[in-house]
Each structure stands twice: as C-alpha cells, then as structure tokens.
Amino acid sequence: MRNLALSLLLAVTPATLLAADTPTAEAILDRYVEVTGGKAAYEGLKTEMTTGIMEMKAQGIKGKMSGFRNAQNFSYNVVEIDGVGKIEEGFHEGIAWEKSAMGGPRVKTGEEKAFYMREAILARDARWRDVYSKAELSGDETIDGVVCFKLVLTPKEGTRTETQYFEKATGFRKRISMVMSTQMGDLPVESTLGEYKDFGGFKAPSKVSTKMAGQELSVTISTMEFNKEIPASRFVPPADVKAIAAKLKAAPAK
Amino acid sequence: MRLLLGLGLASFLFSPSLRAQPDRDTLDSFEKVWQTVQSRYWQPTHLDRLANGQSWRQIHDAYRAKVEHAADNSEARRLMSEMLGLLGQSHFAIISGQLEDDLAPSSFGDGTAGIEPVLVGSAVLVMRVEPQSGAAQALVKPGWEILRIGGTDVPALAQRLLEKDPSVKQRNLLLRWGVLGRLSGPSGTTVRVEFVDGAGQKVIKQVPLKDPPGTRVRFGFMPPTPLTFRVARPRPDIQYVRFNIFLDPPGLMGKFEDAVKTCTGGKSCRGFIIDLRGNPGGLAILASGMAGFFIDQPDTKLGTLYQREVTLKLVVNPRVDTFSGPLAVLVDGASVSTSEIMAGGLQDLKRARIFGSRTAGAALPSNVERLPNGDLFQYAVANYISEGGQTLEGRGVIPDQEVGVSRAALLAGQDPVLEAAINWIGAQPRP
Missing domain, CATH: 2.30.42.10 (PDZ domain)
Incomplete structure (x- = not known):
C-alpha cells in the first residue's frame, strides 16, 4: 500500500506542480499571438512583405533580402549577395523550389518541401494548430540570461520536431532550434531572435542570429509591411524551375 | 554551406608586414587562430598528435611564447603560419592584411605579363x-x-x-x-x-605588364581577382571552355551556360572540354552547379564534405537541358581545390574522362576570416571525400589518361593534353 501511495505521489506530483506553476504549451503559443499583435489582427492578414540585410560578418559577406507571402500561402524569398548573386526560393501551387546562380534551379521534395510549405503559411503563428499536430512543454531554459519556456512542436507535415523557446516575462519567442533537412544533408540550425519592434501593428524580432554548420549568419529586418498588394506573378516560379517540376512529375517513381 | 570556400589561392599570398613588434591585436590574432583550429578542425583526434609528436594544446603554449617574443608582427605572422603548417593540411594560411590593402593591386592584377x-x-x-x-x-x-x-x-x-x-x-x-x-x-x-x-x-x-583580361571579382574578404573565361571550338564540333577561377557565380555560370547551350537541344556537338589547368578553385558549390549541365540523374553527388558537426553532400542539380555527349576535363599540378572536386567527382561518376597530370591534392573547403590585427586567416573546415570514396587531400586527381607536356611540343605550338582530349572525343561513337 505504501509503495502504491508513493508511486501515486510520484506520478501525480510533477503534473500537479507543473499545472500550478506553468501554463500549457497551447497557452504559451496563444500568448505569443496576443503579445505580437492579437488573433484578430493575424486573421486580417492578406499579405506580408519583409526586407532586411543578411550578413556573415566573419567572412565579409553581406546581402539584401526580401520576402513575400500571400493568403494563398504562396511565398517568395530572395537574397542578393555581393560576389554570389541572387538566391531565390519559393512555394507556389504545390511546388517548393530554389534557384541560384551557383547551383541552378531545383525542386524540393520530402521533408525539405514540408518545411517550406510550413514556412509559406501566412500568419502561421496564429494558425499553429493547423501547422503542428502536437505541442509539448519541455521545461525551462535560460538563454542569454532570459528564462524561457521550452516547447517541442511536431509538425503535421513532415516528421522533424522543432524546439521553440518563449520568454517567460514577455511571451516573445527567443529561439528556434531544429534539425533542418536540406539537399546537402541534415543540418542542426539554431536561430536566436531579439530586439522586437513594432512593424505596422505587429511586433516582430528585428534581429535574427542563426548558427548553422559552424557558420554564423545574422539578419536585420528593415521593414515589414502588411496587406499591401503583391502581384500574383511575384510567386510564380521561373520557367526552368517549372520545366524541372514537370520533368520530375513525368518521371516514373523509383 | 553555399558559402564554403574551396579557394587554394590564398595559401600562397603570405607576405611580410612592415609593422614592428607584435602588438596586442597580434596576440589576440594568435589566440583566435589557435582556438579556431581547436574548435573547427573536422577530425579532433588528429589534433591529439600531430606530425611533430605534439598535441595542438601543447603547440599552443610553445608558439604563444614564441609569438610573444617575436621581433615584430612579420615574425609573429611567420610563426603562426609555421604553427598551422604542423597540421600538415592545405588551406590553412595567414594572409597579410597589408598585402590585401596595399600590395594586392600591384601584385594581383594591376599588371600581368600574360x-x-x-x-x-x-x-x-x-x-x-x-x-x-x-x-x-x-x-x-x-x-x-x-x-x-x-x-x-x-x-x-x-x-x-x-x-x-x-x-x-x-x-x-x-x-x-x-x-x-x-x-x-x-x-x-x-x-x-x-x-x-x-x-x-x-x-x-x-x-x-598590362591589366589582365576579364573582370575583377571578389568574394567576402578575398582580394579582388581577375576572372577570365574563354570559349573556343578546337574542332567545329567540339566545344572548349577555360576559366581561371571558380568565383562570381552570376558572371561565370551565365557564360558557362551559354557555352553548354551551343551543344544541347539537338545542336551539333560531338564533345565538350573543360580546361581546369592552372585553376586554383573558388566556391566549391560551383563545381556541382556546373556538373548539372552534364548529368541528368537527380540525387547525384560529386562527393561529401565532412565537417566536425555535420556531413554535407555536394549534390548535382540536373539542368533542364543537359549535354549527354563525351566530356573531357583537362587538369595539371596547378589544378587545385574546387577544380579537383569537379574533376574527381565527374571522374568517379564516370561522366568525364580526365586528361593531363595529377592535380595538386589540396582539396579542402575553407573559410577566410579577418583577424583582430587585420590579417586574413584561411582555415579548412571540412574534409572532402569524392563520390568514389577517395580523399583528394594530399593525393590529387589522377587523370584517366596522363599526358605530359614537353618543350618540343610547346615549341611546335602543340597542346598535347588538349590534343589527347580531342582525339578521344573523336574516337567516341556518334550518338
């Protein structure tokens, strides 16, 4: 009987304490939506345009970046780097693609495609229930002196989980870490977000510092504009990407 | 990953500085160099025992003391280079910031003899x-x-x-x-x-000495470098391209694509020759980008880069129109880095026949960063293993057909390596 009581205590105590001290994962994600703009504002989104500067300071590499999303969940991102040229990527009508002067055009598949589909979703933070099948609170972690909730999110499309950290005090997202599936292989990626600013009624991080395969990349967001008209043609992949997509579709499955 | 350098060029730019006595920045630079190797070298066990029998940690103390007592920054730089030399690998170098700032225009490109x-x-x-x-x-x-x-x-x-x-x-x-x-x-x-x-x-x-042909290009902290691209038809039905470095993707790849397009889509072209002799490399990803014009199978790769934390595949993206005819790649002892990755990868895939002499065997992808004292530090970040399982570092690409160069042939205006490639293409069955 005593063993049973102890077992019961051990089984119940952590959950009870957790419930008393911390919100649920769902509540943390919903709070993020509220502190960054509110559900109603997110629901009113039709388009999103972002501009910024991408930099790898250690290597002296710098470029301008722009991103576009619309209500159809199409996306187009482009970075123009001195000495490298243009690197474009997008998602449009089921095609996740990339094109650069270095590697040429290509169509993404599998886990990589699933990731870009998720990234293309407009207001995905407010629609997290459509994006993730599971959200679990996995404890606390202190990042740069800031105590954060640690959440593990399982996407509906794809199998890779994402770990996201939200500041206890403010509700802002502090860090995202995941193993990203890329054409070159699986890469652990860690992005730390900071300096939240108001962009047209939404609060968003203006600085993003990413560590990936031993490289450090920083992004400074200059502008974010919402509900400005974006021509549909902006999201249409280049002709060579479409030709490759058609070729892949026509090829017999291996 | 797109931005890993495979540039061998920088290994040969060491130049003395005119500043006197190692200063605080130079000592900080020493620490950064040592620490970067300690934290980024792709095979940590290699650092436990180097060629001189010491570990990288032991080397720190010995060389820190030497650098502190160096007569000037020039000697400090030489000592750091010597320390890096103990790794026994290519693509580890200290490049004088003064070279980049003051000497590069005159020694790199302002004037060349041709x-x-x-x-x-x-x-x-x-x-x-x-x-x-x-x-x-x-x-x-x-x-x-x-x-x-x-x-x-x-x-x-x-x-x-x-x-x-x-x-x-x-x-x-x-x-x-x-x-x-x-x-x-x-x-x-x-x-x-x-x-x-x-x-x-x-x-x-x-x-x-005249301005070299081509356009000046640069990438990150690398000094400006002239990029030249030659396209020719040594025979009416054989396309030949030669470029001096794998940099400036928009410019280089645009010209390369134009050259390939004259051979695709039913146009008459029996073969294609890529001349990488004397090419010091550049951006590694351009090798797989170019290979995409000759390989139509998805999920093909030229090789694999092994970093400490991750493994990266150099995947080839097939283009919409690829050239499927005979492909020859010309190499020599001055074909370095990305040139070796391209030649070795295409050879392993049996997509190209390699002509010439063994390449340099300096095929490690590297980064170039600025040190606190203004110098540049090039360091390898990965080992490269070709698709056939070969480590090219120290070994190089061994041509399928070794062709030497003789004085008599050169005096007669011949290029035996090119001729061998042309003859091979001519002997291949017509499609």
Whole structure:
C-alpha cells in the first residue's frame, strides 16, 4: 500500500506542480499571438512583405533580402549577395523550389518541401494548430540570461520536431532550434531572435542570429509591411524551375 | 554551406608586414587562430598528435611564447603560419592584411605579363601566352624556358623548391605562383625576363605588364581577382571552355551556360572540354552547379564534405537541358581545390574522362576570416571525400589518361593534353 501511495505521489506530483506553476504549451503559443499583435489582427492578414540585410560578418559577406507571402500561402524569398548573386526560393501551387546562380534551379521534395510549405503559411503563428499536430512543454531554459519556456512542436507535415523557446516575462519567442533537412544533408540550425519592434501593428524580432554548420549568419529586418498588394506573378516560379517540376512529375517513381 | 570556400589561392599570398613588434591585436590574432583550429578542425583526434609528436594544446603554449617574443608582427605572422603548417593540411594560411590593402593591386592584377608557366622536369617553360598581353606584344613564344625574372634566378628557384622537400606534391603549384608573382606588378611598367628560345639562344625581353583580361571579382574578404573565361571550338564540333577561377557565380555560370547551350537541344556537338589547368578553385558549390549541365540523374553527388558537426553532400542539380555527349576535363599540378572536386567527382561518376597530370591534392573547403590585427586567416573546415570514396587531400586527381607536356611540343605550338582530349572525343561513337 505504501509503495502504491508513493508511486501515486510520484506520478501525480510533477503534473500537479507543473499545472500550478506553468501554463500549457497551447497557452504559451496563444500568448505569443496576443503579445505580437492579437488573433484578430493575424486573421486580417492578406499579405506580408519583409526586407532586411543578411550578413556573415566573419567572412565579409553581406546581402539584401526580401520576402513575400500571400493568403494563398504562396511565398517568395530572395537574397542578393555581393560576389554570389541572387538566391531565390519559393512555394507556389504545390511546388517548393530554389534557384541560384551557383547551383541552378531545383525542386524540393520530402521533408525539405514540408518545411517550406510550413514556412509559406501566412500568419502561421496564429494558425499553429493547423501547422503542428502536437505541442509539448519541455521545461525551462535560460538563454542569454532570459528564462524561457521550452516547447517541442511536431509538425503535421513532415516528421522533424522543432524546439521553440518563449520568454517567460514577455511571451516573445527567443529561439528556434531544429534539425533542418536540406539537399546537402541534415543540418542542426539554431536561430536566436531579439530586439522586437513594432512593424505596422505587429511586433516582430528585428534581429535574427542563426548558427548553422559552424557558420554564423545574422539578419536585420528593415521593414515589414502588411496587406499591401503583391502581384500574383511575384510567386510564380521561373520557367526552368517549372520545366524541372514537370520533368520530375513525368518521371516514373523509383 | 553555399558559402564554403574551396579557394587554394590564398595559401600562397603570405607576405611580410612592415609593422614592428607584435602588438596586442597580434596576440589576440594568435589566440583566435589557435582556438579556431581547436574548435573547427573536422577530425579532433588528429589534433591529439600531430606530425611533430605534439598535441595542438601543447603547440599552443610553445608558439604563444614564441609569438610573444617575436621581433615584430612579420615574425609573429611567420610563426603562426609555421604553427598551422604542423597540421600538415592545405588551406590553412595567414594572409597579410597589408598585402590585401596595399600590395594586392600591384601584385594581383594591376599588371600581368600574360605568361602561363609550367614546370617540365626542372625547367620552367612558357606554356601559354595570352593574346594581346605584354608577352604577346614582346613576341614571347610557348616552349621558351624562363631563366630569370628581374633579379630572380628561376631555375635556382625551381631547384630550391625541389630540393627543399621532394615530397611536396604541390611544388608545381608553388612554383607557378612564385613565377606568376614575379611576372606581375604595376600596370604600364615592364619586367625584364631572360628566356631560352626555340633555337637555344638566350633572349632578353622587357615584357610590358598590362591589366589582365576579364573582370575583377571578389568574394567576402578575398582580394579582388581577375576572372577570365574563354570559349573556343578546337574542332567545329567540339566545344572548349577555360576559366581561371571558380568565383562570381552570376558572371561565370551565365557564360558557362551559354557555352553548354551551343551543344544541347539537338545542336551539333560531338564533345565538350573543360580546361581546369592552372585553376586554383573558388566556391566549391560551383563545381556541382556546373556538373548539372552534364548529368541528368537527380540525387547525384560529386562527393561529401565532412565537417566536425555535420556531413554535407555536394549534390548535382540536373539542368533542364543537359549535354549527354563525351566530356573531357583537362587538369595539371596547378589544378587545385574546387577544380579537383569537379574533376574527381565527374571522374568517379564516370561522366568525364580526365586528361593531363595529377592535380595538386589540396582539396579542402575553407573559410577566410579577418583577424583582430587585420590579417586574413584561411582555415579548412571540412574534409572532402569524392563520390568514389577517395580523399583528394594530399593525393590529387589522377587523370584517366596522363599526358605530359614537353618543350618540343610547346615549341611546335602543340597542346598535347588538349590534343589527347580531342582525339578521344573523336574516337567516341556518334550518338
């Protein structure tokens, strides 16, 4: 009987304490939506345009970046780097693609495609229930002196989980870490977000510092504009990407 | 990953500084160099015992003391380079910031003679004379032996290199850069060069130094570099391209694509030749980008880069229209880094036949960062294993058909390596 009581205590105590001290994962994600703009504002989104500067300071590499999303969940991102040229990527009508002067055009598949589909979703933070099948609170972690909730999110499309950290005090997202599936292989990626600013009624991080395969990349967001008209043609992949997509579709499955 | 450098060029840019006494920034630079290797070297166990029997940690203390007592920054830089040399790998180098700031315009590109040298036996010969160059203007001919450039005795330079360490696989490359460095300077000036001509007579020329052809390109902290791209038809149905470096993706890949397009889509082209002789490399990803014009199978790769934390595949993206005919790649001892990745990868995939002589065996992808004292630090971040499982570092790409260069052939205006590739293409069955 005593063993049973102890077992019961051990089984119940952590959950009870957790419930008393911390919100649920769902509540943390919903709070993020509220502190960054509110559900109603997110629901009113039709388009999103972002501009910024991408930099790898250690290597002296710098470029301008722009991103576009619309209500159809199409996306187009482009970075123009001195000495490298243009690197474009997008998602449009089921095609996740990339094109650069270095590697040429290509169509993404599998886990990589699933990731870009998720990234293309407009207001995905407010629609997290459509994006993730599971959200679990996995404890606390202190990042740069800031105590954060640690959440593990399982996407509906794809199998890779994402770990996201939200500041206890403010509700802002502090860090995202995941193993990203890329054409070159699986890469652990860690992005730390900071300096939240108001962009047209939404609060968003203006600085993003990413560590990936031993490289450090920083992004400074200059502008974010919402509900400005974006021509549909902006999201249409280049002709060579479409030709490759058609070729892949026509090829017999291996 | 897109931005990993495979540039071998920087290994040969060491130049002394004029500043006196190592300062705080130089000591900080030493620490950054040591720590970068400690934290980024792809195979940590290699650091436990290096060629001299010491560990990288032991080396720190020994070299820190040496650097602290160095007479000046120049000596400190030399010591750091010496320390990096203990790793026994290519693509670890300290590049003088002063070289980049002050000397690069005159030594890199402001003026060149337009001579492509080659080491044949112990003689340094003129392999190629660039059209419209100062050497062409001075009527220098391929096959001539170079005896002296300014005050430098070239055969003695070659001999010193050969005697210093006969095991150095990159001597052809080192010599090439040593010679090219002496054949460059401020544009509009001349350099005095002594040759032995085809008749065996000593000839002295004042060779004008001119702006090199092509466009100046740069990537990150690398010094500006001229990019040249040549396209030719050595036979009416064979396309030939040669470029001097894998940089400037928009410019280079655009020209490369145009060259391939003249052979795809039912156009008459029996074969394609890519000449990578003397090419020091550049952005590794351009090798797989170019391979996409010749490979139509998705999920093909040229090889794999092994970093400490991750493994990266150099995947080839097939283009919409690919050239499926015979492909020849020309290499020599001065084909380095990305050139080796491209040649070795295509060879392993049995997509290209390689002609010429063994490549330099310096095929490690690297980064270039600025140090606190303003110098540049190039460090390898990964090992490269070709698709066939070969480590190219220290070994190089061994051509399918080894073709040497002789003085007689050069004097006769022949290019035996190119001829071998043309003959092979001609012998392949027509599609």
